[in-house]
Amino acid sequence: MNTTTIVCLVIFFITYVMIFSLEKYRPFIACGSALLFVILGSLGVLDGFHYTAVDALSEIDWNVLMMITGIMGLVTLFIESEMPKRIGELIMSKVSSFKWMIVIMSVFAGVISAFVDNVATVLMIAPVALAICKKLDISPVPVIICVSISSNLQGAATLVGDTTSILLAKATELDFMDFFFIDGTPGMFFVTEIGAALSALLIYFMFRKQNQPVKIQGQTEVEDKGPGIILALTVLALIATSFIPYKDTAQPGQLYKPEITNGLICLGFFVIALVREGIRTKQLKEVTEHITGLDYYTLFLLAGLFMVIGAIKEAGIIDLLADGIFKLCGGQSLSKGSMLLAYTIIVWMSVLASAFIDNIPYVATMLPVVSVLTGHFMLSSAYPFSPYVLYFGLLVGATLGGNITPVGASANITGLGILRKEGYEVENKTFMKYSVPFTLTAVMAGYILVWVWYMPGFFK
Numbered sequence: 209m210n211t212t213t214i215v216c217l218v219i220f221f222i223t224y225v226m227i228f229s230l231e232k233y234r235p236f237i238a239c240g241s242a243l244l245f246v247i248l249g250s251l252g253v254l255d256g257f258h259y260t261a262v263d264a265l266s267e268i269d270w271n272v273l274m275m276i277t278g279i280m281g282l283v284t285l286f287i288e289s290e291m292p293k294r295i296g297e298l299i300m301s302k303v304s305s306f307k308w309m310i311v312i313m314s315v316f317a318g319v320i321s322a323f324v325d326n327v328a329t330v331l332m333i334a335p336v337a338l339a340i341c342k343k344l345d346i347s348p349v350p351v352i353i354c355v356s357i358s359s360n361l362q363g364a365a366t367l368v369g370d371t372t373s374i375l376l377a378k379a380t381e382l383d384f385m386d387f388f389f390i391d392g393t394p395g396m397f398f399v400t401e402i403g404a405a406l407s408a409l410l411i412y413f414m415f416r417k418q419n420q421p422v423k424i425q426g427q428t429e430v431e432d433k434g435p436g437i438i439l440a441l442t443v444l445a446l447i448a449t450s451f452i453p454y455k456d457t458a459q460p461g462q463l464y465k466p467e468i469t470n471g472l473i474c475l476g477f478f479v480i481a482l483v484r485e486g487i488r489t490k491q492l493k494e495v496t497e498h499i500t501g502l503d504y505y506t507l508f509l510l511a512g513l514f515m516v517i518g519a520i521k522e523a524g525i526i527d528l529l530a531d532g533i534f535k536l537c538g539g540q541s542l543s544k545g546s547m548l549l550a551y552t553i554i555v556w557m558s559v560l561a562s563a564f565i566d567n568i569p570y571v572a573t574m575l576p577v578v579s580v581l582t583g584h585f586m587l588s589s590a591y592p593f594s595p596y597v598l599y600f601g602l603l604v605g606a607t608l609g610g611n612i613t614p615v616g617a618s619a620n621i622t623g624l625g626i627l628r629k630e631g632y633e634v635e636n637k638t639f640m641k642y643s644v645p646f647t648l649t650a651v652m653a654g655y656i657l658v659w660v661w662y663m664p665g666f667f668k
Contacts, residue, residue, distance in 0.1 A: 212254040216523035219244060223516060227569060235505055238512025238569075245519035259522050267518030268511050271471040272374050276510070278474025279368055280503050282442060283328045285435035285481050292320065292332035294428045306346065307415040309422050313337055314354045314411055318362035318404050322369045322397075323443060326619040329359040334626045344420055349632050353642045354411055356623030357611040361407065361650055364607040365400040367446065367470070371506070372571045372607050379575040380599050383450035383470075384443075396600060399657045403608060403650035410649050414642070434484055442477040446470060506568070513572045521576055530580035544591055547663070550581065551601050555655050558605025559647075563612040571606050578602050594662040604654035611647040614639045 223241040227234050242264055249259025286292065299316055303309045313333060321329040333355050341348035363370030367377050367384045373396070377383070387395045455464045466472075486495045520526060533553060538546035554574075561570050578598045585593045610617040614624055614636060620643075624634050 210255070212257045213524055213528065215248075215254055216245070216257065216520055217525055220516065220520050220525060224569070224573075228564075234569075235508035235512060238509050238516060240512075242512050242515035242519065245516065249519065249522070254523075257523055259519050263522070264515040264518060268514045269375075269378055271468040272378055273507055273510060274468065274471025274475045275368070275374050276371060276474075277502060277507065278442070278471070278476070278478040279324075280328075280506075281478040281498060282435065282439045282474070282481055283324050284498060284501065285485065286324070286439050287328060287332055289432050289435045290428050290430050291433065291436045293336055294430050297336065297427050303422050305418070306344065306420040306422055307412065307418040309337075309340060310351050310354055310415050310418070311408055311412050313351060314358040315404070315408055317355045318358040321359040321619075322362045322365040322400075323439075324369075326359045326363045326370060326617065327622045330356050330619050330622045330626070333359075334623065338626070338630065340422060344422065346420065347632070348630065349627060349634055349638065350415070350642060352623045352627050353620075353634070353639055354646075356617075356619045357643050357646050358404070358407070360611050360617040360619040361608055361646075362400055362404055364603050365397045368443065368474075370607060371510070371568050372603060375568075375571055375575060376599055376603055377470075379579060380596065381454055384446040385450040390596065393661050394657075396603060399600065399604065399654045399661075400608070400650075402657060403653040406653050407646050407650050410645055414645075432488070434488070435481060438477055438481045438484070442474060445473045445477070449473065510568070510572070513569055517573060517576060526576045527580055529577045530584065533577070533581055534584045547585060547591065547593060547597075548659070550585065551597055551659060551663075552655075554578065554581075554598050555601040555605040555609075555651070558602055559609030559612070559651055562606045562610040563616045567606040567610045567617065571602065574602055574606070575599075592663075597658060597662040600658045600662065601655070604651060604658060608650045608654050609647060611643045611650075612640065613643070 219241065223237060226237045230237065245259050246261050246264050248254055249257050249263070250261070252258070295316075299312060303312055313336075317329050317333045320332065324332075330352075334352055337351045337355060338348050341351060364373055366387050367373055367382070373387070377386075382390070388397045389395055449465060449469055452463060452465045452469075453459075454467065482495050482498060485498065486492060517526075533550060536553070537550040558570070558574070582593075582595055582598050585598075586595065611620065614620050614634070620639070624639070627634055
């Protein structure tokens with residue numbers, strides 16, 4: 209490594225240590241680090257490192273930011289409509305015992321989180337679970353933990369389920385329907401759902417003796433169904449446009465869509481929802497509150513990370529990391545075992561990392577590494593190598609694997625925060641009593657399915 213690479217690597221390492229240590233200041237740290245790289249790259253302080261403000265801004269994925277902005281805004285309106293709580297109550301009215309309540313609550317949270325942000329899902333479902341537990345005079349701790357980890361699990365099922373899915377879709381040029389099938393092969397939706405089904409069976413087994421009867425009394429009134437309809441139309445629009453190719457994959461003369469199509473759809477429907485809200489309430493304050501209430505923390509954090517990752521790519525660090533894994537797996541002397549080793553490293557390294565750090569910055573950093581590594585395998589291997597296997601392995605490890613510890617996912621932190629407000633302090637060992645078997649079941653299912661479905665030639 210030359211001096212330029214070492215300096216950039218040190219800055220990058222310090223940046224991530226600070227991001228993981230100083231949670232409240234993550235956006236400022238990411239954007240500050242990007243600014244430092246721009247200053248160094250513009251002044252020519254480091255030999256061979258050129259990175260201007262224009263370069264940094266061009267690294268920001270505006271499609272991703274628009275998608276996240278639109279979806280989080282629509283979800284907020286959806287939650288305020290009380291529709292999720294009403295749906296939950298309707299489902300719970302059909303449940304006979306406490307053990308089934310935990311299973312159904314967990315499954316329902318997972319289904320919602322496939323289309324809605326994981327944290328928002330916990331905020332929707334947790335109040336219903338708390339109310340039931342209070343009526344039964346039962347501790348809500350296991351219920352909220354199961355709801356939280358289920359919410360985090362199924363965020364990988366669809367394009368709009370989680371920020372990590374949106375990031376991966378952009379890196380691989382996947383669209384909404386590609387999460388269901390890619391060239392006839394089941395996509396991440398089925399990988400995730402099979403893992404979720406096995407995890408639900410595990411939850412049932414863990415609570416099989418909890419047979420207390422459950423009854424739901426009263427129901428939430430939903431006065432405005434508009435946000436739910438608009439959110440559904442957003443998903444339908446994403447599905448419809450998924451059949452139109454991007455420019456890079458379109459045939460000569462074929463209609464293609466702009467790179468920012470998904471972002472425009474999500475942001476456009478959010479604007480429609482805001483206009484509708486203003487007309488319905490006749491109050492401009494309602495509209496401005498929804499705009500100012502957006503999660504700018506996440507938006508600026510991602511923008512900063514995009515610029516930082518662009519800088520380390522320019523410094524050659526991404527290639528360095530990918531080459532290191534490639535050499536560890538055999539380098540140019542590749543075998544079938546080498547490919548499986550690389551896949552195993554990506555999956556389980558991601559599980560370990562996401563158990564302690566937020567999976568958004570981790571996935572944002574690893575996607576370029578996986579891209580380079582995938583290119584190496586496709587060029588150097590004598591065996592067919594799917595371009596998706598390492599990408600989906602990354603998503604399996606980082607998203608499904610973020611449940612092991614309380615700090616591994618924002619949904620878990622949110623769930624424990626709700627319990628803390630209710631007077632329940634949850635120890636790590638209590639959380640991991642449920643999270644470890646749940647997570648390992650889901651990850652093992654995903655680890656096996658992705659490899660079997662996308663590397664069928666391995667077994668010949």
